[in-house]
Amino acid sequence: MITTARMHRANRGSHFRAYGLHGSDPAQFDPFMGIDHAWMSAPTFPPHPHAGFSAVTYLFLDSETGIANRDSQGNRTLIQPGGLHWTAAGRGVVHEENPAVLGSTVHLLQIFVNLPRERQSAAPFALSLAPQDVPVVQRPGVRVRVPFGSFGGARSPLTPPTDVTLLDISLEAGAELELPLAAGQRAFAMPIFGSAELNGESFSLDNLRVPILPLASKAMMHKLVADPGGAKVAVFIGEPLHQPVLSNGPMAFASQESLIAATAAYQRGDLGQL
Structure with missing residues (x-):
C-alpha cells in the first residue's frame, strides 16, 4: 500500500x-x-x-x-x-x-x-x-538518466558511500515505465514537472504529494504512468540504514556524542574555512 x-x-x-x-520521522525516507x-x-x-x-x-x-x-x-x-x-x-x-x-x-x-x-x-x-558520464536508458516514450545507482542494465560510474539510486525520468504523454524494487528497498517519487501516477496514486506539483512505496519484502515491479500532458519525475531508491538520526540541522549523527563533538569542532574552526 x-x-x-x-x-x-x-x-x-x-x-x-x-x-x-x-x-519529521527520520525512518520515512x-x-x-x-x-x-x-x-x-x-x-x-x-x-x-x-x-x-x-x-x-x-x-x-x-x-x-x-x-x-x-x-x-x-x-x-x-x-x-x-x-x-x-x-x-x-x-x-x-x-x-x-x-x-x-x-x-x-x-x-x-x-x-x-x-x-x-x-x-x-x-x-x-x-x-x-x-x-551519466548513463541514459531509453524506453518507448521515456528517457531515464541514472546519476547514481542503477536501472535497466545501466549503472552510474559513481561509487557513493551510501548505496542509493536516483532516476531522472522524462515521460511523454501517457507513457508508462516499470520500476523494479529489490527486496529490502524503499522508493518514493518526487514530481518535477507535470503529473503522473505511481501504482494508480496521482501526484504533481499542484497537490504537493509524494508517493512512497512500502519497504519491499520481496522483489516487486511498480508502474509509473504519465498523465496526458507528460511528466518529469525524480525517483529515489535505497535500502534503509535503520539507525538513529540525531540532528541539529546542518549536522546529523547516529549518536549524541558524535553530534556534540562535530558541533564543537566547527565552533573551534577545526572544519576549516572558505
Missing part, C-alpha cells in the same frame, strides 16, 4: 524558490534525510557546515548555468547542467554553492543522504560526475 508525504514551498527573495521534502527541488539565480546560502551525512547536488539539463562549488578541503568544482557533485561530509566540512553566472537560473535537486554509522566520523571527501 502506497503512503504519501507532502512537500512544502520555500522562498528566499526572488532568487530562490524550492519544494522541500523533509519528514531512510536512507534519504531530505530533498529540495529548487531554482536558484543568486547566492542564497553563506558558507555552512555539514557533518555525519552526504550533501548531493544534481543539476537538471534545463539549467541556464552551472553551480560553482567549493569546500574547506580545497575542492573547487563547476557542476554543469546534467552533472552531479557528492559531498560526503563525514566528520565535518564547510562548503558553499552559487550559480556560476549570477542572474541565470539553476534548476537542481539538493539531496541529503545519511551515511552508515561506521562512515560518519570518517574524513570528508567529494565525488563529481560530468553530464556526459
